[in-house]
Amino acid sequence: MDLLNTLVDKGLRRESPTREEALAVLATSDDELLDVVAAAGKVRRHWFGRRVKLNYLVNLKSGLCPEDCSYCSQRLGSKAEILKYTWLKPGEASEAAAAGVSGGAKRVCLVASGRGPTDRDVDRVSETIKAIKEQNESVEVCACLGLLSDGQAERLREAGADAYNHNLNTSESTYGDITTTHTYADRVDTVQKAHAAGLSACSGLIAGMGESDEDLVDVVFSLRELDPDSVPVNFLIPFEGTPLAKEWNLTPQRCLRILAMTRFVCPDVEVRIAGGREVHLRTMQPLALHLANSIFLGDYLTSEGQAGKADLEMIADAGFEVEGTDQVTLPGHRATAGGGCGSHEGGGACGSTPAARTEEPRTDLVAVRRRGAGTDLAPNA
Numbered sequence: 001m002d003l004l005n006t007l008v009d010k011g012l013r014r015e016s017p018t019r020e021e022a023l024a025v026l027a028t029s030d031d032e033l034l035d036v037v038a039a040a041g042k043v044r045r046h047w048f049g050r051r052v053k054l055n056y057l058v059n060l061k062s063g064l065c066p067e068d069c070s071y072c073s074q075r076l077g078s079k080a081e082i083l084k085y086t087w088l089k090p091g092e093a094s095e096a097a098a099a100g101v102s103g104g105a106k107r108v109c110l111v112a113s114g115r116g117p118t119d120r121d122v123d124r125v126s127e128t129i130k131a132i133k134e135q136n137e138s139v140e141v142c143a144c145l146g147l148l149s150d151g152q153a154e155r156l157r158e159a160g161a162d163a164y165n166h167n168l169n170t171s172e173s174t175y176g177d178i179t180t181t182h183t184y185a186d187r188v189d190t191v192q193k194a195h196a197a198g199l200s201a202c203s204g205l206i207a208g209m210g211e212s213d214e215d216l217v218d219v220v221f222s223l224r225e226l227d228p229d230s231v232p233v234n235f236l237i238p239f240e241g242t243p244l245a246k247e248w249n250l251t252p253q254r255c256l257r258i259l260a261m262t263r264f265v266c267p268d269v270e271v272r273i274a275g276g277r278e279v280h281l282r283t284m285q286p287l288a289l290h291l292a293n294s295i296f297l298g299d300y301l302t303s304e305g306q307a308g309k310a311d312l313e314m315i316a317d318a319g320f321e322v323e324g325t326d327q328v329t330l331p332g333h334r335a336t337a338g339g340g341c342g343s344h345e346g347g348g349a350c351g352s353t354p355a356a357r358t359e360e361p362r363t364d365l366v367a368v369r370r371r372g373a374g375t376d377l378a379p380n381a
């Protein structure tokens with residue numbers, strides 16, 4: 001397929017596909033799927049070998065958010081029966097983080113619900129980061145606390161944070177349909193603040209919210225422009241009790257195409273399979289490792305993932321290896337230059353939007369998290 005040969009060549013040169021090429025990846029048929037995975041897999045192996053980076057989520061503060069992000073079980077007015085608790089103490093959070101690290105995680109992601117942190121919240125998280133680094137100085141710490149005010153990214157950096165996550169989630173043109181309490185521009189601003197403070201920027205998307213192929217390509221091209229070091233790709237978990245509860249739009253094949261398109265557009269960036277991996281990729285998860293070089297180990301913020309042991313077995317069975325703390329995640333040019341996703345080519349007319357195949361909602365695969373941080377039960381790691 002000429003398209004795939006072109007995309008592999010461009011990926012190895014860190015050159016951007018055109019919008020038409022990215023749309024064409026999303027429009028491939030199921031018969032072409034293994035060819036698409038093989039092509040994007042070449043790009044993945046060129047930049048990241050067979051390594052899989054493991055990340056571990058610690059939900060520092062769960063639920064009761066004043067924002068109205070439609071996809072989120074912690075949103076204002078959510079009826080989802082999730083765990084709700086206020087800030088974990090630094091000792092509790094570092095204990096939860098230690099479970100993930102001993103399970104093989106290289107990065108700990110400290111997440112808190114809310115619009116953004118107060119300065120007191122930044123103090124709290126700074127104490128938590130210090131507690132985690134005292135236990136294990138080689139662990140990477142990423143903070144995800146919402147919209148940042150001036151100076152907060154610098155304070156987190158000083159406290160030892162390595163990275164900051166804030167996702168763009170969807171295209172600029174549909175952002176207002178998903179959230180009304182803040183804007184797409186607010187999100188871009190926070191990613192830029194993190195970058196400017198010397199934090200490794202992590203910013204990604206959520207697929208499956210009813211968006212078009214054009215929206216998906218838009219958000220991935222916008223991410224390329226923002227040049228984060230890591231791009232988490234979430235697949236919507238349609239929680240009962242949220243406005244998107246009926247949005248069961250994804251198939252395993254569609255998820256693989258989305259990951260392949262993301263890899264072609266961001267060839268040398270850590271592409272991470274995030275929430276919804278087990279729910280939507282299901283038995284196709286091992287194929288997705290040929291596209292992404294990073295996953296979350298264990299549970300998500302408000303839902304349970306498959307057992308950490310099953311994650312490790314899957315990685316080994318698929319012929320991949322867990323990335324160690326002595327291995328550098330990013331290719332040399334990114335690790336040293338602090339960015340450089342390659343040239344960016346945009347523009348052009350949009351391709352067609354194939355209808356997503358519908359299937360029976362797999363609500364049986366959505367399990368509200370009842371263990372780990374904020375409970376008395378052992379975490380999954």
Ligand code: SF4
Nearest residue numbers: 065067069072075113
């Ligand atoms: S995504 Fe974050 S800001 Fe939006 S509702 Fe959920 S916790 Fe609040």
